Amino acid sequence: MITRIECANKPDFYDAEAHGVKAGAIDLGMQNIEKVYFSRTTYLEGEICHDDKVAIAEKLLADLVTQEYAIDEHLQHTEGDAWSVEITFNRGVTDMVAETTLKGIHDLGITGVRAAKTARQYVIIGALTNGEKEYITQKLLMNKVNEHVVQQNEHIFADMMDDFFELVHVPIRHAGADELQHISKRRDLYLNLTEMLAIQAHFQTLGREPTDVELEMLAQTWSEHCSHKSLTGLVEYNGEIIDNPLKQTIFRVTQELNKPWCLSVFKDNAGVISFDNDYAVCFKVETHNHPSAMEPYGGANTGIGGVIRDPLGTGLGAKPVINTDVFCFGPVDLSHEDVPKGVLHPKRVMQGVVAGVRDYGNRMGIPTSNGALFFDERYLGNPLVFCGNVGILPRNKIEKTVVPGDYILVVGGRTGRDGIHGATASSGELHTESEETWSGAVQIGNPIVEKKLVDTLMQARDRGLYRAITDCGAGGLSSAVGELAEQTGAEVNLEKVPLKYHGLTYMEIWISEAQERMVIFVPPEKLDEALKVFSDEDVEATVIGKTTNDKKIRLKYNGQIVGELDMHFLHNGLPRITRQAVWQPPIIEESVFDRLNDPGTTLHKILASPNVCSKEWVIRQYDHEVQAGSVLKPLVGINNDGPGDASITRPRLDSHKAVILSNGFNPLYGLIDPYWMAASAIDEALRNIIAVGGTLQETALLDNFCWGNLDKPDRFGGLLRAAQACYDMAKVFETPFISGKDSLNNEYQREDGDSIAIPPTLLISALSVMPDARKAISTDLKKPGNLLYIAGVTKNEMGGSHFFKVTGQKSANVPTVDPVVAKKIFEAVAHATSAGLVRSCHDCSEGGLATAIAEMAFAGGHGAVISLKNVPGSGELKRDDFILFSESNSRFIMEIEPEHTQAFEEIMHTIPCAALGKVTNDGLLAIIGRTDTVLIKETIDDLKESWQKPLRW
Amino acid sequence: MIKVIVLRAAGSNCDVETKYAFDKVGAHADLIHINRLLSGDVKLADYQILAIPGGFTYGDDVSAGKILANQIKFQLAEALQAFHNSGKLVLGICNGFQVLVKAGLLPQVDLARDQDVTLTFNDSGKFEDRWVFLKVNESPCVFTKECKKIVYFPVAHAEGKFVPRNLQVLQQLKDNNQMVFQYTTENGHAPVYPHNPNGSVENIAGICDPSGRVLGLMPHPERHIDPTNHPQWTRLGLADEGDGVSIFRNAVHFFK
Incomplete structure (x- = not known):
């Protein structure tokens, strides 16, 4: 009934x-x-x-x-x-x-x-x-x-399928090249011929055919997603072979900097740095682009859910304390007719993605305190969804230990057919009817299951009940157990894995990407106590196998062996392929036009442009203060609605120590030169840290490359340039990379067959440990009569600027970074803020100086009058409109009380820095040009309205 | 030492900071999972204060706080009634407030009674995190015995719109001075959105029972304990303590 x-x-x-x-x-x-x-x-x-x-x-x-x-x-x-x-x-x-x-x-x-x-x-x-x-x-x-x-006669509760078992071997030993490629394609293995031949050779040596689950496990372990084979492979560029470009740049700089506070880098699920004598913090950012394009809510939901499990699976488990999110969408004002077939409208994608992150992060009780949004038509078919999580863990819980004879437990959610790529196709003969109902489902996460998991794992960790932990992410149990037990070996009984419903094959169980699951290795003598910790709070924990000492992964189903792979072959058998890379600068004709007569209108346009305008609609839907450690919130100022530069959070309430989180990215620069995009992104992330009162000390970086298909040499060439910039900048700034991730093949195939790549997008996230949160500085102007200064040099660097974007101009002069000069500026500003001399500070980024001062003014509810006459670089620049809107890097505007100007100027005398003007009480932003003409005179209320209106949904 | 039980369930998430707030004013707070109360492993009677913290218990599936409220209403009614009768205190914050009204602990402690008031979806139709000014009214509430006239706390909820079943219920709340907190503006003027962030009837943000020993409120006092919690401390300077501290201190002082 x-x-x-x-x-x-x-x-x-x-x-x-x-x-x-x-x-x-x-x-x-x-x-x-x-x-x-x-x-x-x-x-x-x-x-x-x-x-x-x-x-x-x-x-x-x-x-x-x-x-x-x-x-x-x-x-x-x-x-x-x-x-x-x-x-x-x-x-x-x-x-x-x-x-x-x-x-x-x-x-x-x-x-x-x-x-x-x-x-x-x-x-x-x-x-x-x-x-x-x-x-x-x-x-x-x-x-x-x-x-x-729901259809009129629909069986809401359809009958479940029965369990069944049939061991499947895939004959490959005698297959020719065509047949091997066909097998790879038919089973959605995404293995190329070289890789298939390596597998064939391996099984020829073994003298048997692989089973389906063995092939799937190899395909998953060798996938781009899990192995990063493109960036760690060989590439020919400018006549040279680069062996492992990632190792040559990002890893190398961390190794060379060799900072003692980097506790665990590039080896665990998240990078770990020192927080204080007792604790460490870790940080990971991931993308969930393709699922979010198909089903924005579920895709983003499981994206944030997934990245939370990275810190949770780092060391012996970190408590998640802060979420971050950065999204790139198509233009939200696009007319519905212009949305290509099979693509969701960007507004719907954005609403779904924001709701997905909101419902997961809020329910988990993790503040989402830092992020960014970027809009460009090239993200229409392929939006980007970056989700990050910071966790905190005791310093003595950073290392895992894997020894033979421990129990392997899966903890948390149950296993279903979720996210099995191609699973339906590969078992199609048996499941033709179920295919339509089951396949392709982007899962919706269950944050409460994950919250319970965090609650209980933290208790089990502190009581020392397990020796190793990792998350089930891409590749599911296959990746989790395969990676964790690489040095020992493991035997898993797949019929023990708790299922959401009947009818899964052993292969599906092994590679399912069902959410909210962790794997832990428990010593036999702790098993009963561990099981009780979980059952006491209604968390499912199940022994599914044991670690062994034969360095093999052995899979059984009701006692019968269904797969057995050598760990060494699994992890080291992937043949390396040499790819080609080439980079040529795009040909951009420089726009020639007269100086703007009415820069005030342009300022309004920039403030109202989607990438600059207020993101309050998004930010307020996230709980950004749960856990009560919030020190500097994403919105600041007299009405709590001005833009902040970075968030500051105290992860331990009994301490004034804090972490600063910021990010930098600018895909518009990437379209001109990925090298300077990367350099600018690093500069931006770091100057945001500096702007809120931080320093470069104990500041670490994360890289997230979202790129097109690296089989295309031009895409790879751009990426190599970006990676080189990462090395060059981080080396001088002394800010090591501690973790990263790449997402490739972000291209969208149009109906006419053309492939549109996203703009090369490198997201740089920065994490900095701040000794005393009470030194924090916000962007909002504080008091009429205070003086305003600018540090850093303004140059003719209009390429990729928002000024040129809103006025339809073009230039190849993308903003560059001189890291040696930039570092001096950063250190001087940090010196001034730590000495308590700075009342407000904001960096100049999209929209340049004019946008920055406008934001500071309306955030603080005060006016300002400034002159461009002494702006460092103005002499060479010669154009007021360029000085107003140039996006040159490494620049800050600071507010100083009159009694502190002398001390401030003494600190600044070694770097380019000049007085700009002062804070006023007339509610006007007035900007005077080099020749004493009034360029801009706008009320801060009008400017704020332009900035707030676009996303006031 | 005053002992506080901070009650956890699947999806509670403001438990740690609620414990921090109580510990800070000299109490000793334990984080206790509901299963331990249900199994009898932990006895409510061993504590003086019960705090139900914010969060999304059981995901707020069905409706906010409903499942935990029913667990209390149908499985812990006797223990709760006895706890209240013995003169002890109950505090529900955000999700905890939702639990209290749905379990029958507010507007009066009568767990057998049908619901008189509810907290439902915000008029804005979405979850919102923002700081609000609250007028602290004259009331029998022990948690606000010594407290500023206007306090500043954040709200962070999707279902916080206070609605009484009918006008009589509302009148009774007024007659008994049970409207402890009302949304207001910085200067104490009548609020509109976003100062009243959810469309609550009579701008009600928190109520107590007629005894004043049970308090529920949507805003989060435990998120304004340390001076750096204030969203404008970089403008206004650091206060000695956050506005939320007095709520917890009053509770502990009640027993002295």
Whole structure:
């Protein structure tokens, strides 16, 4: 028996969800919509008496203060043309609310309910054609990747499949080249011929054929995602062979700098640096681009969920304390007609991605305190979603120990078919019917399962109940156990792995990428205690195998061996391929135009441009202060709504020590020269650290390359230039890289066959340990009468600038960095801030000097009057508009109280620095040119309005 | 030593900072999972203060705080009633406030009673984190016995709109001086959005029971303990302590 319970707000009670749907539909051009009713429906399977149904409705599902309910009938809305549509998850997609509902019913003492499923129902009043109804459904109400419209005769609770077992061997030993390539393609292994030949040779030596799971495991371990084979391979560039470009640049600089506070770099799930005598902090940033393009909510949701498990799987487990996110989308104001087929509208992608990060991060109780947004048409088919997480762990828990004879446990979520690439295709013969229902589902994460995992793992860690831990990310158990047990060997009984539903093959179990799972290695004598820690808080923990001493990975299913691979071959058998790289600067014709007559209008345009404008709509939806360690929030100033440069957080409440997080990236520069893009990104990330009162001491960097297909030499050439800049800059700044990740093949194939690569995008994230958070500085102007200074040189570097972007001009003069000069500037500014001489500070980035001072003014609610006459570099530049908007690196604007100017100037005398003007109380931003003409005179209220309006959704 | 039980469940996430706040004013707080109360491993009676912290218990699936509220209402009613009857204190912050109203601990302690008030979706339709000014009214509430007239705390919630079942319920809250906290502006004026961040009826941010020993509020006093928590400390300078400290100190002083 199936029971349907529908709950909705009482008709006279405001329904924000319904209201949002109505607004969204009107946004899509559906003017005829009069009213929307929204209700949540719950389907229950089992023998349930009427009294129990009423109890479930009244005591659990409906909030009787504001809501009404109906059992086995629809709530009635009688007016006008009513069209109703009900949407539910596809089978196999996590339905968290249904799972919790079952618990709630159980808690009420009601038995007999076997399963639950939830749905959302929209009743829409208004004259709509069938085409419009379909349009609203697809564009607004659901995502077909993991949801569908409930059909009249649909079996909400379809029968589950039975378990079955059939050992599959794949004959490759006698296959020719074509056949090998065919096998790789048919099974979605993404292995090229050289790699397939290496596998063939290995099994010829063994004298047997591989099983399907062995092939899959090799494919996963050797995948670009897991092995980074492009960046660690061989590449021919400028007539030279570079062996492992990553090692030659990013790793090398860290090795050469050899900082004692770098505790664990490039070997664990996140890079670890010293925090204080007792604790260390670690940081990791990942991308989740392709899933987010398909299903923004689920993709971003599992993106942040996944990266949280990196610190959790670092050392013996770090407690996650801060999240970061950086997104790149297509233009959100694009008309719907201009969105290519198969691509979601950028606004919908952005809303989904933000909601996905929000719902996971907030529920995990981790503040999301730093991020950035960037818009460009080239991200339309391939948005970028970077998610980062910082964790804290005791210094004596940084190392894992793997010894033979320990139990292997999987802890947390259950395993399903989630994220198995090509699994359906490879087992297609058996599952043709299930394919459509199961395949391609981007999972939705379950943050509460992960929160419970964190809570219990921290207890188990502190009690010393396990010796090693890692997360199940890409490659699932295969990667987790394969990597952790590389030095010993392991035997795993796949039938022991707890499953979400029946019917998975042993191969699917091994490579599933189901969320919220960790693997730990537990010494036999600690097993009972460990199991109790988890069961006490309702976390599933299951012994699935043991570490061995034969350096093999052996997989069994009900006692039968289904796979056995030599660890050495698995991890070192990947043949290296030599790729080609070439780089040529793009040909850009320099724009020639007269000096701007009305730079004030341009300033408004820059402030209102999507990359510069206020991101408050996003930031407020994230809990950025949970855990109570927030010192400098992402929004600052007199109304808590001005732009901050970096966030500062105290991860330990009993200490004034803090961590500063910042980022730098500018894809527009990458289109001109990836070298200077990388250099600028590093400069930006570091000057943000400096701007909030930090120093270069104990500042570490992370690199995240998002690039196109490196099989194309021009893409690889650009990347090599960027990597070289990483080395050159980090070496001088003495800021080592501690972790990184690359995401390649970010290209989107258009219908006409053309492939559009994203702009070369390098995200630099910086993490800095700040000895005393009470030295923090914010960007907002503090007090009329205080003096304003600029440090750093302004140059004719308009290439990739927002000035040229909003005015349609072009230049190849991309901003450069002189790291030796920059370092001196950074150190001088840090000296001044630590001496307490600086009241506010903001770096000059997108939009240059004029944008920076405007932001400082409206953030602080004070006016300012400045002159360009003494700006260092202005003599050579000769154009006021260039001085206003040049995006030259390594520059800061600072506010100094009159009594501190002498001390301040003494510190600054060794670097380019000049007085600009002062803070005023007239609410005006006035900028005077080199020849004493007034260039800009705007009220700060108007400037702020331009800045806030675009994303005030 | 005053003993505080900070009650955890799946999805609690402001437990550590709530413990920090209580410890800071001289109490001893233990983080205790609900399963340990249900199993009898830990006894509520051994504590003087029960604090239900913020978070998303059980994911706020179904509705915010509902599952934990039902666990308390149907499985711990007797222990809770006895705890209250013996003159002890209950504090619910954010998700904890949602739990208190849904379990029948507010507006009065009567776990068998149907819900009189609720906290539902913000008018803005989304989760929002922002700082709000709160007017601290004359009330029997022991947590605000010595407290500034206007305090500044952050809210961070999606379901914080306070709604009474009907006008009588609202009138009763007024008659009994149970409206402890109301959203206001910096100068104490009548607020509109975003000063009233969620559309709460009568700008209600927090209420106590008629005895004043049970307090629930949506804003987070535990996020304004250290002076560096204040969003404008870089403008205004560092205060001696955050506005939230007095809430916890009053609770501990109540037993002295």
